[in-house]
Amino acid sequence: MSPLQAWQLCAVFGSASLLSVGGGNAIIPQLQRETVLDHHWLTAAQFADSFAIAQVAPGPSSLLVTLLGYRAAGLAGALLATVAIILPAAILVWVVACLWLRTGHARWHTVLERGLAPVAVGLVAASGIVIATSVDHTALHWAVSAAAAAVLGATRVNPLFVVLAGGAVGLWAG
Amino acid sequence: MNDAPSLWTLARAFNRIALASFGGGLSAWSREVIVAERGWMTEEEFLSASTICRILPGANQVYMAVFVGTRLHGAAGAVAAVAGLIAFSMVLILLAGALYLRYRHVPALQHALAGMAAAAVGLTLSVAWHQGRRVLRSPAAALLAVLSLVMAAGWRTPLWLTLLLLGPVGFWWAWRQEASR
Numbered sequence: 001m002s003p004l005q006a007w008q009l010c011a012v013f014g015s016a017s018l019l020s021v022g023g024g025n026a027i028i029p030q031l032q033r034e035t036v037l038d039h040h041w042l043t044a045a046q047f048a049d050s051f052a053i054a055q056v057a058p059g060p061s062s063l064l065v066t067l068l069g070y071r072a073a074g075l076a077g078a079l080l081a082t083v084a085i086i087l088p089a090a091i092l093v094w095v096v097a098c099l100w101l102r103t104g105h106a107r108w109h110t111v112l113e114r115g116l117a118p119v120a121v122g123l124v125a126a127s128g129i130v131i132a133t134s135v136d137h138t139a140l141h142w143a144v145s146a147a148a149a150a151v152l153g154a155t156r157v158n159p160l161f162v163v164l165a166g167g168a169v170g171l172w173a174g
Numbered sequence: 175m176n177d178a179p180s181l182w183t184l185a186r187a188f189n190r191i192a193l194a195s196f197g198g199g200l201s202a203w204s205r206e207v208i209v210a211e212r213g214w215m216t217e218e219e220f221l222s223a224s225t226i227c228r229i230l231p232g233a234n235q236v237y238m239a240v241f242v243g244t245r246l247h248g249a250a251g252a253v254a255a256v257a258g259l260i261a262f263s264m265v266l267i268l269l270a271g272a273l274y275l276r277y278r279h280v281p282a283l284q285h286a287l288a289g290m291a292a293a294a295v296g297l298t299l300s301v302a303w304h305q306g307r308r309v310l311r312s313p314a315a316a317l318l319a320v321l322s323l324v325m326a327a328g329w330r331t332p333l334w335l336t337l338l339l340l341g342p343v344g345f346w347w348a349w350r351q352e353a354s355r
Contacts, residue, residue: 049275056287057270058196059263060235066264067271082264086236086256093230093237094252097244100226111352113222115344118315119337120221121306122322123228124201128298129327131198131291141292148296153303159206160194163293170289171282 001073001080008039009077013065013084018092031068041072062086140173178246179214185258187212188239192263199294202301204238210304214246217308228333236260314347 001009012034028051035041042050050071054064062085069081103109132145148162179187191203201224209220223245227237236256243255277283310316322340325331 049278050271052278053271053274054267055198056196056291057263057267058194059192059260059267060200062235063260063263063267066267070268070271078264078268082260086260089230090236090240090252090256093227093240094244094249096226096230097223097241097252100223101245107352111348112345113218114351115346115348116225116341117218117221117305117309117344118318119322119340119344120225121302121309122319122324123225123326123333123336124305125299125302125319126323126326127201128295128302129323130330131298132295133327136288137292137295141288141295144289144292145296145299148293149299149303150296152297152300159199159203159297159300163196163199163290163297166293166296167286167290170292171286173289174281174285 001076005073005077006080009069009072009080010084012039013069013081014088016065017085017088028064031065035068035072039072041068046071140169144169178251179212181247181250181254184243184246184251185254188243188255188258189262192259193266195294196290198291199297200235201238202294202297204242205301205305208238208242214242217305219245221305221309225337229337318344318347 012031016031016034032044032047036044036047047068050064050067053067054061057063063082065081065085066078070078072081100109128145132142137145144166148166151157151162152159187207191200191207194203194206204224205220208214209217215223223241224238227241230237236259239255239259240252243251243253245251247254306316306319310319318340322336325336325340326333
């Protein structure tokens with residue numbers, strides 16, 4: 001990896017770090033343009049594959065950039081891209097977390113915490129529905145989602161078993 | 175906090191969250207481990223932290239690790255939690271990348287992955303259910319939750335607008351409750 005390429009990786013992924021407002025997938029079009037069209041680190045098809053892998057693989061889906069960095073410059077590129085996309089955002093949230101935690105005993109803090117909680121519950125439910133409707137969710141998939149929600153809502157079974165059972169149902173029905 | 179977990183325990187917990195989340199549902203797993211399993215944060219603390227993380231721009235899924243790490247162990251905790259979340263996952267995603275390119279045309283793999291993703295959606299919905307049972311104890315709170323659900327999932331209102339409209343209402347409601355207590 002040349003110094004120029006190292007700088008390009010830092011610039012592309014570091015600037016993307018703080019650009020995604022409201023959900024990680026907002027930066028995908030930007031990343032696609034820069035890595036495929038501007039720098040030619042990978043083809044459009046390879047980008048689409050990398051996206052699919054990052055969605056399914058364990059861990060944060062922002063690790064898509066690990067794959068993009070790997071295509072650009074091997075293992076060093078993978079590492080550099082990952083650090084570049086995480087560091088600026090992590091520093092920002094660390095500062096905010098420190099400020100928020102420092103006011104923990106103030107009355108407005110507890111009131112805000114309690115007042116935002118119902119809104120946050122709605123947003124959590126919405127995120128499940130949005131994910132389901134954005135991919136190709138068939139009637140069978142909705143049934144799996146509903147069954148998984150019912151089992152996990154009513155029992156204390158380990159969610160991992162439920163996810164694996166979902167995979168088994170998909171395999172069996174496919 | 176004197177019962178704070180060690181940095182190593184923190185990193186291991188986030189590694190577990192990351193590994194459990196194949197197929198999706200990372201934030202659901204965060205709540206499962208941090209609130210239900212370890213009891214490191216209360217339901218309300220976790221919800222407010224995750225709302226703040228949603229508002230901030232950037233790689234949101236990493237934010238909860240920074241937040242929880244900071245809450246339990248300061249800056250070192252944040253580093254430990256993020257390292258736990260991504261270190262092993264990075265190795266796995268590179269391996270998965272190699273395997274996927276080789277086997278992506280196998281239909282069985284596609285079907286199994288789609289089934290797992292569907293179950294992960296169910297996991298997210300069950301989290302909303304568990305949180306809702308604790309938090310939505312009055313009609314006003316339930317109404318706020320339904321409104322934010324409809325705005326975010328039904329009308330696809332941008333998050334900043336949803337929070338700008340519902341945040342002050344929630345604050346006012348909680349303030350009055352606090353005052354009448």
